[in-house]
Amino acid sequence: MRPLLISCLALAVAAGCAKKTETKEEADQAASTLDSIEVTGSRIGDQTAAGAPATARAEAEAAASAMARDRHVRAAAKAQRAQETLAYAPPPAPPPAPVAHYAMPQPVMAPPEANTENYEAFDDNGIVRSAENAVSTFSIDVDTGSYSNVRRMLAQGQLPPKDAVRVEEMINYFDYGYAGPADRSQPFAVSTELAPAPWDRKRLLMHVGIQGYAVPVSQIPASNLVLLIDTSGSMSDPNKLPLLKEAFRQMVPQLRAQDRVSIVVYAGSAGLVLPPTPGDRHGEILDALGRLEAGGSTNGGEGIELAYAMAKQGFIDGGVNRVVLATDGDFNVGIYDPRALETRVEQARESGIALTTLGFGQGNYNDAMAEKLADVGNGNHAYIDNLMEARKVLVEEMSSTLLTIASDVKIQVEFNPAQVAEYRLIGYENRALAREDFNNDQVDAGEIGAGHDVTAIYELCLVGMGCESSDPLRYSAPKVAPATAQELAFLKLRYKLPGNDRSVLMERPVTRRDVKPEASENLRFAAAVAAYADLLRGGQNMDGFSWDQIETLARGARGNDPWGYRSEFLQLLAQARSLSAARDPAVAISTE
Known part of the structure; x- marks a missing residue:
């Protein structure tokens, strides 16, 4: 029993001493701790009943009574402090001062990428007086890229820049059904038509059509094709590399065992994806x-070098040897100087390797x-804006695209x-x-492909129609021999057969007897396309x-339109x- 008594006394003494030295916070903590100790006295009662001396029992009871009193005192003190805390609680913080209203800041948007599309600037052909320059x-x-590129812009709700519109490419997008040559001894036939211009019936339109002979795909000579594909970072858009891959997928079923295909890519450095393959x-x-x-970045120069190396490796004598460059045209490293690239392409052309370009994006x-x-590069240029155009260029017109x-x-x-006071060439x-x-x-x-027109x-x-745009010169009165008095013009063409260095001359007169009172369906449609292009260029x-x-x-x-191009x-x-x-609201008024 004595050890328990000593412990209780020591605890009481320690509690009393601590009250003299502890801080207010420590006292609170101690009070809380002591309050949590349960003192029942049960064991003490048991030991007293067992015969503990009276003095010891009295001391124990006194110690227990002192501890109880001390506990009640501390509990009362704690309650008092709690009341004091509530009585002297600091007042609540004042509400924040009103903030002046202002527009919420808008999220910072990245500026749109600058449009760096590049078109060669040119002025429309002017009117020329025949007496001053008759030739x-x-x-x-045969390029058609301008038409499909303009179509892309219109579909996106924007008018094309003036220099993106090349009238001859707009006109040549369509087939006019010209009669072809009687046999293959001559590669193409020439036809002419003259009729009043729809925008000024005092003037005539002279329509010159050239139709090459058609060659079925099965009869195209063996082809050695190198697909040079731009895989730079700028080609990631859906209408670039993804569309390009789908475009070439449409061409693949047309390839034959005698053909050879290579795939070269360029993006920072050139790489061979597919060596010459049947x-x-x-x-x-x-x-x-x-x-x-x-x-990656675009290294067109390195890509072209590797493509020409593959074309040379797979070269087919008497066949079609051609590099097909598919790109958004963003040559920004490597051989970036335009003239240096042109020189390299010229060198390859002289060795029998042509270059066709396909634009994307x-x-x-x-x-x-x-x-x-x-x-x-003795090739042609097309712009691929959708899968239908890809099929037109690489499937339907594959013969004319590949075979010159x-x-x-x-x-x-x-x-x-x-006879002719003035003339103007539309386009070119x-x-x-x-x-x-x-x-x-x-x-x-330029070159003409098989079946191309x-x-x-x-x-x-x-002369005498009253449509001259300028006065004739005083001292340039023409003198014409009687034999040619009825001729309006004399048309000449020169061309080379593939592999030949010397040209062949074709020529024919155009007379008043060729003038028709009304234009044919094809001439009317071609005139509509020419007028459309002129308005896009400023009218x-x-x-x-x-x-x-x-x-x-x-x-x-519209006439016979099996593919729907004229309806489009x-x-x-x-x-x-x-x-x-x-x-320009004035346009709407003028067309009502």
């Missing part, structure tokens, strides 16, 4: 296409470079000043040649011909008219 010379052009291994080719992903599309490289039947094709027209501004270039076989010109249109003002050449008038003209000339043109025309009216 017009230019290279033919064309009938469709699964291998499709697998290689499926592995392509976009990423928007925002950084380099149309000027893509078109120029195709021109220099005539190269360096040039046109020269000499107008008779006694960047295909103009000097007069002496026509007979120079060293001067490069090419259209050129002149606008004429005949300076068609004497106020309106959108409504163009629609009426085109709608009446009417939709694009309506879109262009709507966008023009939104930009």
